[in-house]
Amino acid sequence: MSALSGKVQTVLGLLDPDQLGRTMTHEHLTMSFECCYFPPPLGDEAVAENPFQMQHMHWLRQNPYSCHENLLLQQETGAVRDELLAYRKAGGGTIVENTTTGIDRDLPTLRQLAKDTGVHVIAGAGFYVDCTHTEATKKMSVEKLTDIIVSEVLHGADGTDIRCGVIGEIGTCWPITESEAKVLRASAHAQAQLGCPVIIHPGRNPAAPAEVIRILQEAGGDISKTVMSHLDRTFFDDAELLEFAKLGSYLEYDLFGTEMLNYPYNLDVDMPSDCQRVKALALLVKEGYEDKIVVAHDIHTKNRLTKYGGHGYSHILKNIVPKMLMRGISQHQVDKILIDNPKRWLTFK
Numbered sequence: 001m002s003a004l005s006g007k008v009q010t011v012l013g014l015l016d017p018d019q020l021g022r023t024m025t026h027e028h029l030t031m032s033f034e035c036c037y038f039p040p041p042l043g044d045e046a047v048a049e050n051p052f053q054m055q056h057m058h059w060l061r062q063n064p065y066s067c068h069e070n071l072l073l074q075q076e077t078g079a080v081r082d083e084l085l086a087y088r089k090a091g092g093g094t095i096v097e098n099t100t101t102g103i104d105r106d107l108p109t110l111r112q113l114a115k116d117t118g119v120h121v122i123a124g125a126g127f128y129v130d131c132t133h134t135e136a137t138k139k140m141s142v143e144k145l146t147d148i149i150v151s152e153v154l155h156g157a158d159g160t161d162i163r164c165g166v167i168g169e170i171g172t173c174w175p176i177t178e179s180e181a182k183v184l185r186a187s188a189h190a191q192a193q194l195g196c197p198v199i200i201h202p203g204r205n206p207a208a209p210a211e212v213i214r215i216l217q218e219a220g221g222d223i224s225k226t227v228m229s230h231l232d233r234t235f236f237d238d239a240e241l242l243e244f245a246k247l248g249s250y251l252e253y254d255l256f257g258t259e260m261l262n263y264p265y266n267l268d269v270d271m272p273s274d275c276q277r278v279k280a281l282a283l284l285v286k287e288g289y290e291d292k293i294v295v296a297h298d299i300h301t302k303n304r305l306t307k308y309g310g311h312g313y314s315h316i317l318k319n320i321v322p323k324m325l326m327r328g329i330s331q332h333q334v335d336k337i338l339i340d341n342p343k344r345w346l347t348f349k
């Protein structure tokens with residue numbers, strides 16, 4: 001039994017799991033999403049140069065990845081601090097901050113935000129998607145990658161003594177690249193050593209989540225302590241979703257607040273509305289998965305902050321919970337989704 005056993009690890013140290021409270025399991029407080037810049041639609045180049053004006057907010061919501069400045073969440077620490085204070089006021093307790101190597105993780109800022117606001121912040125170990133892997137990372141063995149991830153949890157990351165409390169979000173594309181598969185195996189090995197939570201960013205294809213689970217399982221990972229993120233933009237067929245749910249991971253709907261007509265990374269995808277997300281949660285509850293659901297907003301661009309007219313980190317607590325109750329999810333089940341499931345996932349074995 002390790003010192004971490006039975007505890008949750010935040011950027012300010014170990015915590016008794018009962019202290020977490022309501023938890024968003026997939027957010028970013030400071031990061032860069034420049035790796036995923038997407039050119040604006042033809043003719044919209046001028047708007048993309050200067051979109052932070054009232055008359056352009058709708059454009060920004062529809063094209064969040066087509067403006068370089070919008071991808072620099074790390075420039076908004078003051079606004080994020082205000083948001084976290086509002087999140088606490090709305091009844092929030094904890095945020096899992098999923099920024100990993102490749103998208104500008106900033107652990108000292110996370111620690112300062114946690115100190116300033118009283119929100120518990122849990123940082124992520126490991127690596128994002130292939131295009132952010134350095135040549136050095138791509139050459140590493142699974143053993144070396146495992147050592148790095150284990151060290152980020154046990155000793156601290158990025159040259160600091162600030163320790164990560166989850167592995168992930170571990171980035172994968174579709175198809176999964178060789179380098180991503182190595183990182184997945186390393187994550188499973190690290191999880192087997194540490195008994196810690198893992199969270200995955202799957203590729204944008206309904207086959208991707210199950211393929212990730214297969215790789216993790218073969219490498220000795222604990223699927224019952226693993227969250228599969230972004231199901232909102234990955235499954236569009238109830239039967240496929242329920243088939244995946246049988247594999248035993250936590251099921252995360254984490255793009256609450258994102259409503260857009262054209263999802264640039266996969267134009268075949270019709271991004272669901274929040275109402276459709278709630279409907280998917282109600283289906284999973286009805287089918288017996290209330291102990292497996294977790295939720296979040298995955299804020300990773302500036303336009304989603306309330307400072308810019310966005311929904312902010314309190315949207316689920318303020319607006320989605322009432323909708324869940326209206327659609328037949330009971331208060332007891334809501335508490336499982338917001339409190340009990342994250343707590344169970346985040347507690348080291």
Ligand SMILES: CC(=O)NCCS(=O)(=O)O
Pocket residue numbers: 201230233255265298300
């Ligand atoms: C930061 C991150 O990976 N967000 C997910 C964006 S996606 O469009 O759902 O892949």
